[in-house]
Amino acid sequence: MTAPRLATIVDAELGLDGGMMMGVVPRPLWETVHPPDERNRIRLVSRCGVFSDAAAGRLWLFDVGVGRDWGAKSQAIYDFRYRGPDLRALLAGVGYDPDAVTDVLLSHLHFDHAGGIVVRGAAGAQRLAFPRARHHVQAAQWAWARAPTVRDAGSFRPDHLAVLEASGRLDEVDGPRSLDARVSVRVVSGHTPGMQLAQVRTDDGEALFLADLVPVWSHVRLPWITAHDHEPLRTIEDKRALLREAAEHGTTLLSGHDPSAPRARVRTAGDDMFEVETFATAEDR
Numbered sequence: 001m002t003a004p005r006l007a008t009i010v011d012a013e014l015g016l017d018g019g020m021m022m023g024v025v026p027r028p029l030w031e032t033v034h035p036p037d038e039r040n041r042i043r044l045v046s047r048c049g050v051f052s053d054a055a056a057g058r059l060w061l062f063d064v065g066v067g068r069d070w071g072a073k074s075q076a077i078y079d080f081r082y083r084g085p086d087l088r089a090l091l092a093g094v095g096y097d098p099d100a101v102t103d104v105l106l107s108h109l110h111f112d113h114a115g116g117i118v119v120r121g122a123a124g125a126q127r128l129a130f131p132r133a134r135h136h137v138q139a140a141q142w143a144w145a146r147a148p149t150v151r152d153a154g155s156f157r158p159d160h161l162a163v164l165e166a167s168g169r170l171d172e173v174d175g176p177r178s179l180d181a182r183v184s185v186r187v188v189s190g191h192t193p194g195m196q197l198a199q200v201r202t203d204d205g206e207a208l209f210l211a212d213l214v215p216v217w218s219h220v221r222l223p224w225i226t227a228h229d230h231e232p233l234r235t236i237e238d239k240r241a242l243l244r245e246a247a248e249h250g251t252t253l254l255s256g257h258d259p260s261a262p263r264a265r266v267r268t269a270g271d272d273m274f275e276v277e278t279f280a281t282a283e284d285r
């Protein structure tokens with residue numbers, strides 16, 4: 001029997017405003033780590049997790065990248081640099097059958113994590129990129145994204161969410177729970193209500209996909225939180241608890257946005273401080 005494989009794949013690079021990514025942290029502190037371009041954008045990636053569990057007959061995606069359904073205005077703002085035709089092609093390129101994806105686990109519905117749920121057909125009509133997959137979203141995130149506030153409405157794609165809703169492939173998840181013997185979700189809500197983190201039991205130990213709790217490794221510093229977070233103090237509490245736990249258990253952490261390395265382990269380094277040791281494996285693209 002093939003052992004389960006946990007891989008990561010970068011869908012695209014993008015540029016997001018450095019001040020927005022770092023919240024209250026002054027630019028002199030972050031600009032040496034994340035040099036901004038002439039429009040104050042820092043380079044990030046949009047990274048997905050791929051978990052192939054042949055014994056259970058499941059192929060999981062953890063987030064699906066920015067997708068390709070973007071016009072010139074968004075392109076000008078976010079400077080998307082796509083890694084290939086789309087995520088389906090990228091998966092096929094590393095040996096996964098995109099039509100075999102059984103589960104799409106969305107951490108949350110911000111476009112840089114969920115934009116890839118939709119592709120355009122030959123006639124330009126939108127359809128699901130992974131039509132056979134169940135799409136797991138926290139119920140609280142789904143309700144929020146369908147009626148966002150004026151502050152965060154620009155982070156969601158109502159047209160994409162309508163395609164998912166009409167497909168009948170949406171699975172609303174209520175709180176933390178196991179989705180099967182190897183995959184469970186944790187819930188943290190400081191970034192956006194009902195953000196869920198995929199936790200995977202591999203033969204090498206536990207892995208946790210951090211989504212926007214720790215978007216890049218710089219964010220292991222507790223006060224480094226995006227300006228997007230609607231409850232930053234809650235993010236600090238959740239981040240402290242999860243990083244302490246990960247340090248204790250030697251959990252492999254996966255980053256959704258860090259351009260330098262997909263994986264890391266952390267160690268505690270005094271009160272509220274963590275040291276990060278980043279790495280990549282042959283399964284990371």
Ligand SMILES: [Zn+2]
Nearest residue numbers: 108110191212
């Ligand atoms: Zn987000």
